[in-house]
Amino acid sequence: MAATNELHSVDVAVIGAGMSGLAVADGLIRAGFSVRVLEARDRIGGRLQGSPLDRGASWHWPGEHRVRALAQRCGVETFEQYRLGDALIDDISGVHRYPGNPIDVPAYRVVGGTFALAAALAAQVPPGTIHLGRPVQDISSDLxxxxxxxxxxxxxxVIALPPALAVHAIALPRELPAGLIDVAARTPVWMGDSVKVVAHFSAPFWRHDGLAGAAMSRRGPLTEVHDMSGPDGEPAALFGFARAASMHADIETDILAQLIRMFGPQASQPIDILIQDWSREEWTTPPVAAGLPDYAMFGHPLYQQPALDGRLHWSSTETAGSYAGHIEGALAAAERTVASIVSTTARGALSQ
Ligand SMILES: Cc1cc2nc3c(=O)[nH]c(=O)nc-3n(C[C@H](O)[C@H](O)[C@H](O)COP(=O)(O)OP(=O)(O)OC[C@H]3O[C@@H](n4cnc5c(N)ncnc54)[C@H](O)[C@@H]3O)c2cc1C
Structure with a gap:
């Protein structure tokens, strides 16, 4: 770990130990570069959090080959999202059962939660690469x-955090083009305004009632609900999304009442209800995020090439040219960043 005031030289500094930053570090270290990852939180993973119960991302979808390839390379197992049974619609007229679950689409989950992917990548890099509790405040023109x-x-x-957060929390080099700063400031934070609620039960009782665990609600506070149990229903869990604006001190009572209304009295005794309000996460969502509606900024062309003579790179999921917002997008952005640095730099040349 760097001693106070001591200046340490490194080929590549990666800011953020989420999926994208970790994948950049892994790729560049394999290519022979010296890398340090500076992470603000006291944990890795960013928007991948919780094990085995996901408080952030849960799914990946057919066609997202980077996530599948990473899981296979790291020996992380995946399984199919549970979709069997009927779905529920909850509105002012009551709770209605819809045969055949038209809500859930085919998707995959990660055994141990998606955090296992971040942990597996972190285990690939040499000890001392990742520095936790290091919120970057300043990047000067000479890096x-x-x-x-x-x-x-x-x-x-490599800026591997949401661009709008970087512009808000980090003093960036003043040579960066105004157009780029403007695009970054206007790029929404994917799921940055969401609240994820996980209800952990002793058994997936809804499955025995022929329910898939999938529901849409116009009454709330959960607007949609899905089965989030592990393989073979263990641990048993439902998860839902709520709006940050609907949070209040006693929200857990309202959530429980909704689950009982929809899934019956067995829902009245969860082992735990976890409420993760991502809009209040300092290292995910800047205060301005609620006013950023323009998802056309995702994967903007200005993110696809490095700035500052090819030395400053954007690499969070929001910057990806494909699958932006998803874990797959975080990996796609990392792939582009690694290729860019490797292609412009002779191996080992930077350290000399
Ligand atoms: C509730 C929720 C549900 C989701 N569901 C899905 C899903 O089902 N499937 C899917 O594919 N995607 C989903 N996503 C999105 C997915 O989580 C993200 O695409 C992915 O995790 C983003 O990775 P990232 O590395 O780009 O960014 P992040 O994970 O945000 O990583 C950025 C890192 O930078 C750090 N950082 C921030 N500021 C600083 C600083 N100043 N200095 C140093 N470090 C800093 C942060 O602490 C963090 O670790 C979901 C997200 C949320 C919140």
Whole structure:
């Protein structure tokens, strides 16, 4: 770990140890670069959190080959999302049962939760690569990076956090084109305004009632619900999304009442109800995020090429040219960043 005030030189400094930053670090270390990952939180994973119960991302979908390839390479098992049974619609006229679950689409889950993917990637990089509790506050024009009293100097810097958060929380080099800063400031944070609620039960009782665990609700507070149990129903869980604006001190009572209304009295005794309000996560969602509606900013052409003479790279899921917003997008952005740095740099040349 860098000692206070000591300046450490490194080929590439990656800011953020979410899926994208970890994948960049892994790819570049394999290519022979020296890499440090500076992470603000005291944990890795970013929007992948919780094990085995996901508080962030849960699914990947058919065609998302990067996630599948990563899971296979790291020995992380996946399984199909449970979809069997009927779905529920909850509205002012009551709770209605819809045969055949028209709500859930085919999707895959990760055994142990999606955090297992981040943990597996982190295990691939040499000890000492990832520095936790290091919120970057400043990137200078000559790529000196500051986090409190800690300093690094890098040949390449990778911004692997939501662009709007980077613009809000980090003093960026003043040479960056105004157009790029404007695009970054206007790029929404995917799911940054969402609240994920996980209800953990001792058994997936809804399955025994012929229910898929899938529901849409116009009454709330959960607007949609899905089965989030592990393989073979263990651990048993339902999850739902709520609006950040609907949160209040006693929201758990309202959530429980809704689950009982929809799934019956067996829903009255969860082991736990986890409420994760991502809009209040300082290292995911800047205060301005609620006013960022323009998803056309995702994968903007300005993110596809590095700035500052090819030395400053954008690499969160929001910057991906494909699958932006998804885990697959975080990996796609990382792939582009690694290719860009490797293609412009002779192996090992930076360290000399
Ligand atoms: C509730 C929810 C449900 C979701 N569901 C799905 C799903 O089912 N399927 C799917 O594919 N995707 C889903 N997503 C999206 C998915 O989680 C993201 O696409 C992916 O995790 C983004 O990875 P990332 O590395 O780009 O960004 P992040 O995970 O946000 O990582 C950024 C990292 O940067 C760190 N950081 C921030 N600021 C600083 C700073 N100043 N200095 C240092 N470090 C900093 C953060 O702490 C974080 O670790 C969901 C997201 C949420 C919130």
């Amino acid at each position: 000196h990076i500051a986090s409190g009293d800690h300093r690094w100097r890098a040949h390449h810097v």
